[in-house]
Amino acid sequence: MRSLPFFLAALVLPSIAWAEPPAAPPPPPAPFWTGPRVAAAIVMTTSVGAIVAGAVYAARSDEANAALKYHCLTSDPNQCDAEGYALRGKATTDGRVATTALGVGAAGVFLGLVLGWINPEAHPSPAPVKVTVAPVVGGTMQGIVVMGRF
Numbered sequence: 001m002r003s004l005p006f007f008l009a010a011l012v013l014p015s016i017a018w019a020e021p022p023a024a025p026p027p028p029p030a031p032f033w034t035g036p037r038v039a040a041a042i043v044m045t046t047s048v049g050a051i052v053a054g055a056v057y058a059a060r061s062d063e064a065n066a067a068l069k070y071h072c073l074t075s076d077p078n079q080c081d082a083e084g085y086a087l088r089g090k091a092t093t094d095g096r097v098a099t100t101a102l103g104v105g106a107a108g109v110f111l112g113l114v115l116g117w118i119n120p121e122a123h124p125s126p127a128p129v130k131v132t133v134a135p136v137v138g139g140t141m142q143g144i145v146v147m148g149r150f
Contacts, residue, residue: 040112043111043115044108046108047111050104051105054103056098060094060098061098068084071084127149131148132146
């Protein structure tokens with residue numbers, strides 16, 4: 001079996017098209033429910049619950065405040081019967097609970113919005129490692145070339 005002379009091989013080999021490996025399929029789409037989005041949904045849901053509880057306690061406080069006029073003197077609102085003092089205590093307590101719940105709920109809604117905004121998508125994975133080996137023949141060079149991407 002005869003081999004090609006070197007000068008002929010140098011002319012023929014560069015014209016051979018080396019087949020590239022098939023392109024990798026595109027990566028699957030990132031999942032919608034990433035960690036920050038799950039945390040944001042939990043915080044927002046809890047915060048809406050706190051706001052609803054605050055609204056309920058605010059309504060109870062207003063109801064107790066409205067009932068005070070039947071148990072306290074109109075000329076001096078600090079002069080009340082026993083039930084009036086109990087209603088005033090209930091109205092004050094319910095008002096404080098409402099204020100706290102509404103404040104915590106509003107802060108939670110803000111925190112949930114921030115969590116949803118800071119990182120809505122998963123980070124893309126790094127490019128895969130690719131190594132290519134090709135022969136080199138021509139002129140005074142003979143051998144192989146190794147190329148890589150990391």
